[in-house]
Amino acid sequence: MSTLDRRDFIKSSAASLAVASLVASCGKKQADDNLGQKLGGDVDQLGITWDKAVCRFCGTGCGVMVGRKDDKIVATKGDPDCWSNKGLNCVKGYFLSKILYGKDRLTKPLIRKNGKMVESSWNEALDLIASKFEEILKRDGSDAVSMFGSGQWTIFEGYVALKFMKAGLGFISKDGVGSNNL
Structure with missing residues (x-):
């Protein structure tokens, strides 16, 4: 079992307090803006309409600009007005538009049968989940879930x-x- 000495506890507490202070400094207007409300639908020279949104890859809440053309998301870039990332995105944020249309993106549930993952219907997958939860609850109680x-x-x-x-x-x-x- 790992023990936490006093020095490490104080360091961790100070770091947590710093992060909490930073998060608390976000004003209500900026937080409301980051909920994905339209920035105004600016259209650039290529005919791409840009809207404001929030990156969903982690809990940071970086602001992103989402570019749409012909009802398809074609690009993303950092939102320069966002307090948390100031127009910069990490590598995951830059590729947001690509994940929507990836060839390897799952669109149906997979269930393991005979050691292999096979496509199934949503009803079959949800029924399996429900039966497994029920089995665990009967056997081990609610603290096991x-x-x-x-x-x-x-x-x-x-x-x-x-x-x-x-x-x-x-x-x-x-x-x-x-x-x-x-």
Whole structure:
């Protein structure tokens, strides 16, 4: 078992406080702007309409500009007005538009059968998940089932997921919610 000495505890606490202070400095107007509201639909010389959105690859909430043309997302770039990334994106943010149309993108559920992953219907996949949850609950009780969320979720998605697990399915007897991670 790992122990945390006093010095490491103080360092961790100071780092956490610094991050919390930075996040708290975000004003309401900027936070509202980052929820994906239209920037004004500026059209550039190539006929691309640019709208404001939030990158969903992590919990940072970097502002991105999403370029649309002919009802298809064709480009993304950093939002220079966003407080968190000031117009810069990480490598994942720069390739947001590419993941939507990738040849290897999953569009159907996969279920492991006889050691291989095979395509299935959504009903079959959800029925399998429900039966596995039921089996675990009967055998081990509600403390054996948990959920881990993602920084990619919006606050609203995380809230609904937590409510579904607690009230809808009665799974979570204890929870620790930090940021968007449930």
